[in-house]
Amino acid sequence: MAFQIPESGDAVEDLTKTLGASGGDPRILAVANQKGGVGKTTTAVNLATALAAIRKKVLIIDLDPQGNASTGLGVERAMRKETTYSLLVGDARIAEAIVPTMVPGLSVVPSSVDLSGAELELIDVPRREFRLKSALADVSGDFDYILIDCPPALGLLTLNAFCAAHAVLVPLQCEFYALEGLSHLVKTVDRIKRAFNPALEIQGVVLTMYDRRNNLSDMVAADVRDHFGDKVYQTVIPRNVRVSEAPSFGKPVLLYDWRCAGSQAYIHLAGEVLKQERSLNLERRLSA
Ligand SMILES: Nc1ncnc2c1ncn2[C@@H]1O[C@H](COP(=O)(O)OP(=O)(O)OP(=O)(O)O)[C@@H](O)[C@H]1O
Numbered sequence: 001m002a003f004q005i006p007e008s009g010d011a012v013e014d015l016t017k018t019l020g021a022s023g024g025d026p027r028i029l030a031v032a033n034q035k036g037g038v039g040k041t042t043t044a045v046n047l048a049t050a051l052a053a054i055r056k057k058v059l060i061i062d063l064d065p066q067g068n069a070s071t072g073l074g075v076e077r078a079m080r081k082e083t084t085y086s087l088l089v090g091d092a093r094i095a096e097a098i099v100p101t102m103v104p105g106l107s108v109v110p111s112s113v114d115l116s117g118a119e120l121e122l123i124d125v126p127r128r129e130f131r132l133k134s135a136l137a138d139v140s141g142d143f144d145y146i147l148i149d150c151p152p153a154l155g156l157l158t159l160n161a162f163c164a165a166h167a168v169l170v171p172l173q174c175e176f177y178a179l180e181g182l183s184h185l186v187k188t189v190d191r192i193k194r195a196f197n198p199a200l201e202i203q204g205v206v207l208t209m210y211d212r213r214n215n216l217s218d219m220v221a222a223d224v225r226d227h228f229g230d231k232v233y234q235t236v237i238p239r240n241v242r243v244s245e246a247p248s249f250g251k252p253v254l255l256y257d258w259r260c261a262g263s264q265a266y267i268h269l270a271g272e273v274l275k276q277e278r279s280l281n282l283e284r285r286l287s288a
């Protein structure tokens with residue numbers, strides 16, 4: 001199926017207003033939460049697709065040995081010659097590892113199960129936290145956005161993502177234990193900011209799998225907004241069966257069914273991220 005950009009609706013109008021918001025070096029965002037199954041990969045894949053739909057050049061780095069982002073983008077295991085593992089251990093340059101996807105403007109560096117061994121293999125390597133950052137330096141200028149899909153752990157892989165990124169995007173599932181572990185994530189970001197990457201910041205928190213029939217979702221959303229204030233995106237990603245079906249077809253939900261509530265939410269999220277980038281750029285210029 002050809003990639004279709006939505007032609008009408010509020011989400012599209014919002015996005016059209018924000019077209020052309022970035023430029024220059026890529027903005028690198030780590031999509032991270034050490035909690036498993038909260039929507040990191042879904043957010044990385046679909047936010048990237050929504051950004052590509054408005055003609056941003058986007059690269060996803062699949063930094064999870066599970067390889068869900070690669071699979072969800074239709075990159076079969078046989079197509080994964082050079083991977084994030086090859087980058088981290090220095091077996092390949094990033095240009096050899098980038099694979100185009102069916103979404104125009106969206107590419108991916110796929111992962112493989114070897115990546116689960118990288119942590120041990122790099123144990124004695126100097127500056128092992130900066131392996132990904134060095135690899136990404138080779139593509140600056142080629143992309144507007146680089147989204148790193150992190151594994152559900154705060155080990156060396158996520159540490160590499162935090163050292164390479166400008167900011168961390170945190171998907172948070174609307175469930176009872178949502179905030180559990182989040183203070184640990186925030187502390188980790190602070191520690192990395194102090195030790196390795198002074199510019200690192202939390203870009204924002206995105207609430208995922210929101211179920212409007214469930215009061216708990218509202219309570220969790222209110223709680224998270226109390227804690228994180230305007231860091232929490234207004235856009236909430238609803239629990240939507242189309243979102244969960246799409247990866248088994250090797251497609252982002254925006255390609256599988258762009259009209260569904262989940263796709264529309266990711267389009268809105270992309271609009272919010274671009275608006276946020278515009279005001280951050282302005283702040284940076286004013287303080288320079
Ligand atoms: N908005 C949604 N509505 C319905 N299902 C969803 C939604 N978002 C994610 N899912 C499903 O929930 C599961 C977990 O999502 P996902 O893989 O994105 O989480 P993750 O944080 O990347 O997981 P992991 O920690 O294992 O990497 C997947 O089966 C996905 O299809």
Ligand SMILES: [Mg+2]
Binds near residue numbers: 040041042064150151
């Ligand atoms: Mg994942």
